[in-house]
Structure formats: structure tokens, C-alpha cells
Amino acid sequence: MNVIEIRNLTKTYGSSRGIEDVSFSVEQGEIFGFIGPNGAGKSTTLRSMLSIIYPTSGSVSIFGMDAVKQSAEIKKQIGYLPSEVFYYDNMRVKDLLHYSASFYKKGCRERIQQLAERMNLDLNKKIDDLSYGNRKKVGIVQGLLHEPKLIILDEPTGGLDPLMQQTFFDLLKEENEKGATILFSSHILSEVQKMCDRVAIIKEGRIIAVEKISTLQENNHKKVRVETLMPVEAGEFQLSGVANVTVEENVIHFLYSGDINVLLNKLAGMNLANVWIEEPDLEEIFLHYYEKEA
Numbered sequence: 001m002n003v004i005e006i007r008n009l010t011k012t013y014g015s016s017r018g019i020e021d022v023s024f025s026v027e028q029g030e031i032f033g034f035i036g037p038n039g040a041g042k043s044t045t046l047r048s049m050l051s052i053i054y055p056t057s058g059s060v061s062i063f064g065m066d067a068v069k070q071s072a073e074i075k076k077q078i079g080y081l082p083s084e085v086f087y088y089d090n091m092r093v094k095d096l097l098h099y100s101a102s103f104y105k106k107g108c109r110e111r112i113q114q115l116a117e118r119m120n121l122d123l124n125k126k127i128d129d130l131s132y133g134n135r136k137k138v139g140i141v142q143g144l145l146h147e148p149k150l151i152i153l154d155e156p157t158g159g160l161d162p163l164m165q166q167t168f169f170d171l172l173k174e175e176n177e178k179g180a181t182i183l184f185s186s187h188i189l190s191e192v193q194k195m196c197d198r199v200a201i202i203k204e205g206r207i208i209a210v211e212k213i214s215t216l217q218e219n220n221h222k223k224v225r226v227e228t229l230m231p232v233e234a235g236e237f238q239l240s241g242v243a244n245v246t247v248e249e250n251v252i253h254f255l256y257s258g259d260i261n262v263l264l265n266k267l268a269g270m271n272l273a274n275v276w277i278e279e280p281d282l283e284e285i286f287l288h289y290y291e292k293e294a
């Protein structure tokens with residue numbers, strides 16, 4: 001079952017582009033990544049889903065309900081972490097969180113306590129006195145305190161140190177294991193690669209690919225490095241699917257997108273010292289997509 005269905009969503013800001021004809025869906029229980037550079041249209045898409053802004057055309061359905069018409073009903077089941085968090089500075093963290101919890105008609109005190117301990121957040125501090133990273137933690141606790149069925153995160157890790165990012169990712173994985181679906185928007189590819197099952201790639205307001213992370217990696221070139229016992233010629237690897245050959249004495253590097261058996265047969269006939277065959281990381285794949293679409 002699809003928890004999110006976005007169909008032909010377009011949003012223009014006056015005469016300028018926001019997003020154009022965006023369509024994708026997210027299945028129940030997925031951790032779905034939404035990646036693209038600054039200004040590509042991620043926040044515009046997420047804000048349209050939450051009816052913070054209204055689309056120019058197209059539609060979004062969440063839990064089978066219309067995102068505009070049934071927005072109040074949908075929001076009870078969503079935890080949203082916006083890219084920028086703004087608060088009334090004078091409040092204490094715990095007062096703000098208990099106030100947020102009062103919208104959900106369920107006791108969240110214990111849960112707030114647990115989340116704050118996990119995220120190392122002092123509930124007694126005034127919002128005014130918090131660093132950027134600690135404000136982000138307030139947003140995280142606020143987004144998760146009612147145990148939402150759908151968690152929507154817009155660039156969630158800004159300001160968190162690497163240890164805290166890991167704690168946050170662990171927390172998200174636990175929520176996912178309990179059944180929550182997660183939509184994770186980011187321009188940081190390594191975190192999307194670590195967290196997500198599938199991704200939609202957005203560029204200049206348009207979706208250019210929706211793929212499983214594993215498929216993105218499989219369909220791409222492999223990085224090959226071969227070390228031989230004797231100096232080697234670049235022409236040695238004139239196979240179909242070989243590109244970007246570089247040679248440094250006994251070491252030859254190239255990219256390979258052909259049949260792996262053909263490559264292994266070729267290597268088997270050589271006098272080798274070592275060989276490395278690696279998957280490209282998402283960063284390289286992403287650049288490849290952008291070049292292809294340019």
C-alpha cells in the first residue's frame with residue numbers, strides 16, 4: 001500500500017519555477033530518500049504535501065486522503081521536521097514540547113523524556129539559550145513525540161555532530177522497524193545512501209529518476225584497479241564497457257560497465273599482484289545522472 005502518492009504536482013511562485021509535474025509514491029514501511037541540490041524543489045514538494053503551501057496543479061494523497069481537503073486529519077499522523085525551525089525563544093524546552101504534545105490527545109510525557117535523554121537535550125533550558133544543533137534536537141523530539149505513522153524530514157541533520165547524527169539515524173531506524181514510513185529529504189548523499197531503500201532524484205524542479213539505491217549502484221559502472229607484476233600498457237584493456245583508463249607503471253585504473261565475466265576472463269590471463277573492483281558511491285552516480293540529464 002502506498003502511504004504517499006504525489007501526482008503531477010506543480011507549484012509556481014508568480015512567474016518563477018518551484019516544481020514541475022512531480023510524481024512519485026512511497027510505500028508503507030519504506031525509508032524513502034528525496035535528493036537534489038539546493039533550490040531543486042525538495043522543500044516546495046514537502047510543504048505542498050503538508051498543505052503549508054498550496055499546489056498550482058496536481059494532487060497529493062497521504063494515507064489515501066487528499067492532502068489539501070483532509071489536511072487536519074492527515075497531520076495528526078505525521079511528524080514533520082522542517083529545514084528551519086523557529087520557536088518562541090522565551091519558552092522552556094519542556095513547556096514547548098508539552099504544548100506540542102497537547103495537540104495529539106495522548107500522553108507523551110514519558111516519550112518526551114525518553115527522546116530527550118536519547119538526544120542529550122536539556123528539557124529545562126530556555127529555547128533562547130540553545131545552540132543551532134540543540135534547537136534542531138527540539139525539532140526532532142517535537143516531530144517524533146506522538147509516534148507518527150509517517151515521518152517527513154527536510155534536511156534533518158544540519159547542526160548535529162556526527163555522534164548525534166548516528167543516534168538520530170538509530171532512532172529513525174527503530175521507528176521504521178515499529179512500522180513508521182519515512183520520507184527523508186537531503187542534499188547529503190552519504191546519509192541518503194546509509195538510510196534509504198529507494199530515492200527520487202530532483203533537478204531544477206523535475207524528478208529525473210526514482211530508483212532503489214541498490215539498482216542505482218548495480219546499473220552503474222564499477223571502479224576497477226589492477227596491479228600487475230610487470231609494467232602494463234593502457235591498450236591492454238580494450239574491452240567494450242571500459243572507460244577512463246589511467247596507467248601508473250604497474251597499476252591500471254578504469255571504469256567498467258560491461259559483462260563482469262568478460263573482465264574476469266581477461267584478468268585470469270594476466271600475471272596479477274592485486275585487483276580491486278568497487279561499486280561507485282552515490283555521489284559518483286548522482287553526478288553521472290546530472291551529466292546525463294544536462
Ligand SMILES: Nc1ncnc2c1ncn2[C@@H]1O[C@H](COP(=O)(O)OP(=O)(O)OP(=O)(O)O)[C@@H](O)[C@H]1O
Binds near residue numbers: 013016019044155
Ligand atoms: N517563497 C518563495 N518565493 C519564490 N520562490 C520560491 C519560494 N520558495 C522557493 N522558491 C523557489 O522554488 C525553487 C525550489 O526551492 P526549494 O526551497 O523547494 O528547493 P530545495 O530543493 O528545498 O532547496 P534548499 O535545499 O535550498 O531548501 C527555487 O528556485 C526557489 O528559489
